[in-house]
Amino acid sequence: xxxxxxxxxxxxxxxxxxxxxxxxxxxxxxxxxxxxxxxxxxxxxxxxxxxxxxxxxxxxxxxxxxxxxxxxxxxxxxxxxxxxxxxxxxxxxxxxxxxxxxxxxxxxxxxxxxxxxxxxxxxxxxxxxxxxxxxxxxxxxxxxxxxxxxxxxxxxxxxxxxxxxxxxxxxxxxxxxxxxxxxxxxxxxxxxxxxxxxxxxxxxxxxxxxxxxxxxxxxxxxxxxxxxxxxxxxxxxxxxxxxxxxxxxxxxxxxxxxxxxxxxxxxxxxxxxxxxxxxxxxxxxxxxxxxxxxxxxxxxxxxxxxxxxxxxxxxx
Ligand SMILES: [Zn+2]
Ligand SMILES: [Zn+2]
Numbered sequence: 001x002x003x004x005x006x007x008x009x010x011x012x013x014x015x016x017x018x019x020x021x022x023x024x025x026x027x028x029x030x031x032x033x034x035x036x037x038x039x040x041x042x043x044x045x046x047x048x049x050x051x052x053x054x055x056x057x058x059x060x061x062x063x064x065x066x067x068x069x070x071x072x073x074x075x076x077x078x079x080x081x082x083x084x085x086x087x088x089x090x091x092x093x094x095x096x097x098x099x100x101x102x103x104x105x106x107x108x109x110x111x112x113x114x115x116x117x118x119x120x121x122x123x124x125x126x127x128x129x130x131x132x133x134x135x136x137x138x139x140x141x142x143x144x145x146x147x148x149x150x151x152x153x154x155x156x157x158x159x160x161x162x163x164x165x166x167x168x169x170x171x172x173x174x175x176x177x178x179x180x181x182x183x184x185x186x187x188x189x190x191x192x193x194x195x196x197x198x199x200x201x202x203x204x205x206x207x208x209x210x211x212x213x214x215x216x217x218x219x220x221x222x223x224x225x226x227x228x229x230x231x232x233x234x235x236x237x238x239x240x241x242x243x244x245x246x247x248x249x250x251x252x253x254x255x256x257x258x259x260x261x262x263x264x265x266x267x268x269x270x271x272x273x274x275x276x277x278x279x280x281x282x283x284x285x286x287x288x289x290x291x292x293x294x295x296x297x298x299x300x301x302x303x304x305x306x307x308x309x310x311x312x313x314x315x316x
Contacts, residue, residue, distance in 0.1 A: 013071040016151060019142060020064040023157040026138040027057035030164070033131040043118035043178075044111045045171040045190035046128065048104040052167055052198055053131075055093075055100040055160075062089045063153040070249055083249030086153045087212030093156060094205030097198055104195040111188035118187055121179050125172050132168045135161040150250045152212070156205060163201055167194050218245040218252060222284060226254060229279040235272065237261045237296060242306035254280070255290035257304070262295035269293050 034050035037043075066089035074081045118124070142158025174190040177183075217223060223245055230240050243256040258276070260269045273291045281287060294301035 012149065013067075016067050016149060016154065017064070017071070019145060019154055020067045020157070022138055023142055023154070023161070024057070024061065024064060026134055026161060027053060030131040030135055030161075031057055033127045034168075037124040037127040037131075040120045040127075041118040041124035041175075042116055043121070043124065043175060043187050044108055044116075045174055045178075045187050045194070046118075046124060047107065048191035048194040049128065049164070049168050049171050051100050051104055052097075052194065053164060055097050055198070058093075058096050062092050063157050065089070066153050067151075080248065080253075081251060083251045084212065086151065086249045087209045089153055090156050090205050091209035091213070093160075094202045094209060097202030097205065101195040101198040101202060104191050104198070108188035108191035108195065111191070112185060115184035116187075117182070117184045118175065118178060121175055125175060128168050128172060132165045135164045135168075139165065152208065152249070156208075159201070163197070167197060170194070212248070215246040218247060218254075218284075222252075225283050226280055229283055230256070230276050233272065233276045233279055235260075238272065239296060241302075242292075242304060244306065250286075252284055252287040253290075254287060255292070257292045257294055257301070257306075259294050259296040259301060262297045 031050060031053045034046065034053050038046040038050050066085045069085045070081075070083050072082045139158045139161030142154050143162065144158075146152070146154030146156075146158055171190050171194065174186060178186045218226075223243070226245065227243065230243070234240065238261070239259040241257050241259070243254065245252070245254045247253065258269070258273055260272065270293075273293060276291070277289045280289060
């Protein structure tokens with residue numbers, strides 16, 4: 001890594017930390033506004049909205065920790081770096097969101113038996129509208145930049161804030177309906193709908209976290225391009241198999257077996273391997289490649305368990 005690249009990546013890490021901090025501040029401010037709105041109105045719908053924002057705050061805290069931890073270089077105990085912490089964080093976020101959905105549903109069901117008519121709805125709605133404007137601005141920024149920087153944590157944080165805006169808008173409209181119809185049971189119904197929506201978001205985060213922690217392969221398209229790049233660099237009498245790919249946060253990894261004629265000098269085999277690596281990094285910059293070189297004529301080289309489980313592998 002050149003000095004220039006090193007500087008850029010440190011700058012990007014600082015930038016990511018700042019964005020994480022921004023999501024934290026947005027969460028604290030919006031929670032304050034929403035609980036105040038709940039306090040003034042006694043509306044369970046607004047309570048559900050405030051609980052959702054609290055889940056976002058805890059999520060933002062775990063995201064900050066993840067960003068700090070992921071930024072640490074590989075060390076004695078973590079030879080592959082620390083990027084995977086992001087999947088752990090999004091798993092925790094997903095779990096917390098499920099808990100929040102449960103709390104809201106539990107409280108809302110109780111309100112069906114003891115309906116309470118919300119009061120002071122005007123000031124309450126004004127407060128949550130202000131909160132929504134903040135969430136919209138910060139959430140949109142985080143999703144856009146998170147995607148560009150391939151940070152699942154920042155993107156997830158932004159998505160929460162944006163989901164929050166929809167939630168608040170739906171609850172706000174529902175409360176206008178409550179005020180108009182004077183039907184208090186509409187309030188817990190709104191809260192239940194919010195809980196369902198939160199449940200969906202939480203499940204999605206858990207699924208993505210699962211994929212990352214379980215070393216899901218790179219996309220089919222990326223794999224196809226890697227295969228094409230390898231095949232283009234093979235000399236006659238060479239082949240490859242046992243290609244495996246995965247990613248951890250922004251870092252992509254691959255390993256494969258390169259079969260060369262048994263009488264190739266080490267330097268020549270290494271030369272081919274380097275050429276293949278260069279071709280692949282042109283397509284997927286920064287991918288970490290591990291190659292295992294084997295003699296083409298050796299039957300044992302064809303007999304390994306990875307190659308055997310991959311039906312798609314064909315000798316080049
Ligand atoms: Zn080497
Ligand atoms: Zn092999």
